Amino acid sequence: QVQLQESGPRLVKPSETLSLTCTVSGGSISPYFWYWIRQPPGKSLEWIGYVYYHGGTEYNPSLKSRLTMSVATSKNQFYLNLTSVTAADTAVYYCARGVFNGYDFGAFEIWGQGTMVTVSS
Amino acid sequence: DIQMTQSPSSVSASVGDRVTITCRASQGVDNWLAWYQQKPGKAPTLLIYTISTLQSGVPSRFSGSGSGTDFTLTISSLQPEDSATYFCQQAYSFPRTFGPGTKVEIK
Numbered sequence: 612q613v614q615l616q617e618s619g620p621r622l623v624k625p626s627e628t629l630s631l632t633c634t635v636s637g638g639s640i641s642p643y644f645w646y647w648i649r650q651p652p653g654k655s656l657e658w659i660g661y662v663y664y665h666g667g668t669e670y671n672p673s674l675k676s677r678l679t680m681s682v683a684t685s686k687n688q689f690y691l692n693l694t695s696v697t698a699a700d701t702a703v704y705y706c707a708r709g710v711f712n713g714y715d716f717g718a719f720e721i722w723g724q725g726t727m728v729t730v731s732s
Numbered sequence: 733d734i735q736m737t738q739s740p741s742s743v744s745a746s747v748g749d750r751v752t753i754t755c756r757a758s759q760g761v762d763n764w765l766a767w768y769q770q771k772p773g774k775a776p777t778l779l780i781y782t783i784s785t786l787q788s789g790v791p792s793r794f795s796g797s798g799s800g801t802d803f804t805l806t807i808s809s810l811q812p813e814d815s816a817t818y819f820c821q822q823a824y825s826f827p828r829t830f831g832p833g834t835k836v837e838i839k
Contacts, residue, residue: 656768656776656819658828671827705775710787717823718766718781725775 613638615706615723623730629693633706633723640664640684644709646719647691649702662689696730703727734758734822736831744837751807753834755820760800764823767796767805769816812838
């Protein structure tokens with residue numbers, strides 16, 4: 612079955628860039644929407660944004676000025692870059708696949724296990 | 733942004749009890765409402781989308797209902813493995829937003 616795996620640095624210094632990769636195994640990148648969602652310790656979930664398999668994106672306005680998402684279909688991977696990080700960006704970061712049946716249902720049916728990223732000097 | 737609220741924030745119930753969790757949106761979300769279950773240290777799992785569509789593999793004791801701004805997740809007969817935090821999420825507009833969560837504990 613389809614599995615997602617996040618990878619990247621667990622510790623990032625303030626003002627630097629947080630870069631994560633999500634590797635999709637057991638299935639294809641197309642024709643799905645691919646999401647990043649984060650969860651600060653002890654808090655609820657925050658939708659970061661999505662990248663569509665052909666490269667289209669939609670970002671959370673609260674993060675948009677610092678955010679870039681991209682996809683590499685040949686590698687079955689998609690990516691998150693968040694610049695100028697602060698302690699407020701400390702969270703578990705999840706990648707996820709959207710429910711899609713010819714249409715994006717806006718819900719997240721397959722999740723990675725999550726990776727805890729801490730912003731600290 | 734659409735704000736999502738949930739009540740109660742926590743509930744303690746016995747095995748076999750019927751448990752109901754309410755989710756309210758700050759504006760109408762049509763039928764674009766999903767529910768997730770999250771156990772400690774794990775990623776959330778999708779239970780229900782478009783208000784009442786049960787995700788494949790989810791037990792039938794879970795059901796969703798509601799319309800407009802008010803929605804409900806019902807567990808018809810609580811099982812020990814249902815101990816978790818439950819989140820609602822709107823998929824009507826960007827950014828997608830989640831509720832604060834309801835923690836369900838077994839007495």
